[in-house]
Amino acid sequence: MEDGRDLFERRLSREDLLKLAAATGGAGLVAGRAGLAEAARAQLAAESGRLQVLDWAGYGNDGGQSMFAAYVKAHPKNKPQFSYMTNEADALAKIHAGAKADLFRPYVGWVKYFATSGLVQPWNPKLITNFKHLNSFMVKAGQYQGKQYGIPDDWGFDAILYRSDKVKPKARSWGLLFDERYKGKIAWYDDITMIQMAGLYLGFKDTWNQTDAQLKKSQNLLKSKKHLVKLFWSSETNLWEAFGSGEVWIAYAWPNDWVQMKKKGLKVVYMKPKEKPLAWVGMFMLLKGSSRPKLAHAYVNAWSSAKSGKWLEDNYGYGHANTLARPSSSDLLRALQLTNPKAVTLPNAYLDRDIPRRALYAKAWEEVKAS
């Protein structure tokens, strides 16, 4: 709350005060300092214009309307206007290039990076009524130095999906993605999480902070096994197309991919590797230059409701941080382990976290693709 108050008071610049005084013909000055501050706060409370949201495709007016319907109903004059990010690196570039968004959605591994970048400001959880229903582990993952920089919403796992009628794994391990027997039938995810996954497979203690030698080993493992891989998928539809048509039998995948392939009538298993799956959580972040912080809070509140959560689970197959949200599909409930509030953390999975040397990881992954 302190931060929220700071924010509004900081915004009462000298220029604002002068404008206000001029507009009220000096009435504010007559009314005294307290009255003036109140009047100014009221002016700022009436945030104007459309809320600018930088989000992933599918989360805006291109299919995700149900997630923020409550916001649109309450703020018809401030409907969200979307610009899209393809990933956090893309968002980072857009923000640095001057994109004027109020909020955006990086994933949990980027919380520390953005919190320390000076580009974002903490949320005021008291302005988000649904906040109390959000999963406490995910909420904690959205904090940095005690401040709530990220509001958790969508989440899921990275594990292994395979066709049980075609594939006989030797072990419950990430190693299935490197299995020579299935050359040309494997799909990897086009993301630097492949480096973390390789580190887990190789047994590194802290796969998010690999030493130079470890990073080289992870990279070499991926380079040496790349010839087995048919494609690197970057969107789920891309994966569903290839997996559904039998182009690939084994994939680095999310829970919803298992549900979708099962719906298609394929015999599929979503395997949790013994090295543990990775878990990811989408985190709404409030940009520092936002001129509509209250509207941004209202928008995130709409996204955080149990109703929105259920819709997201039913329609997109991702988990939702609201612990009251439950999908209609029992398969999805099982795949996401929604009855276990600690599903995204140990001993079940590793929640994705900050990568101190992210640029090096990215370079290593790019070189794997180029090799």
Next chain:
Amino acid sequence: MLPIAIVAAYSLNVYSLLPGEHGFTLDGWRAFIHSSVYLGLFWKSVKMSLIVSVAVVALAYPLAYYLALSGTKRKYVLLLVLIAPFLTSYLLRVLAWKVILGNEGVLNTFLFWTGLRSHDHPISQLLYSRFAVMLVLAYVWLPFVALPIFVSLESLDRRLLEAATDLGASRWQAFLRVTLPLSLPGVAAGFLFVFIPTLGEFVTPSLVGGTSGYMYGNQIVDLFATGFPDWETGSVLAIFLLGVVTVLTAAFSRFLQGRQVAGT
């Protein structure tokens, strides 16, 4: 020129996307020149583009020859048919090949129907491969090559062919000694029309290329916008590509000018 200058400045770290200390350095270029990975990928893309360009020229030439010199009255109708796919979007034309080449695609379904392949053993090397990238690129760029060759053949002075025949040349000799040399500017232009854009291509490989069809253009895009933005290296790769293309274009122009001078 300004955007190119800005990219060049990024490649020399004069500009930097992220705040912090930065200044002129050749480190990005040094790393690139010593990187077997990036240069290897560039060479792979050059080979793919060369194969596509040569194949397309070889396919387009007979087409253009027929349209220009066969004397058919429907040549403009046929030309329209050739460029008809351009009425649809580039993306759609590439995606259509996914429908044809996939495991459950038109080609495999036909093979299942004829009994040449069983449902359990489709030809799965068609899609998400280097072959798929080259096939789709060849399809996409064929009309771009056929048109300049058609124009150069269309403007050919037919009296030269008559003269060759009068002097005892066979049709084949007349083609080799008269038609082909005079149509070479069109062939060279067509070759360049394909080679330059395919060398930096990234849409087609990202849709049908899979792991093995990954090209130099994809790497440039990925360096700019995935993982962690590395605009310095991305700019180095982009400027290098631009340099190579400029040199190639200049060399071809010189070659064509030389031929024109020799011809006059």
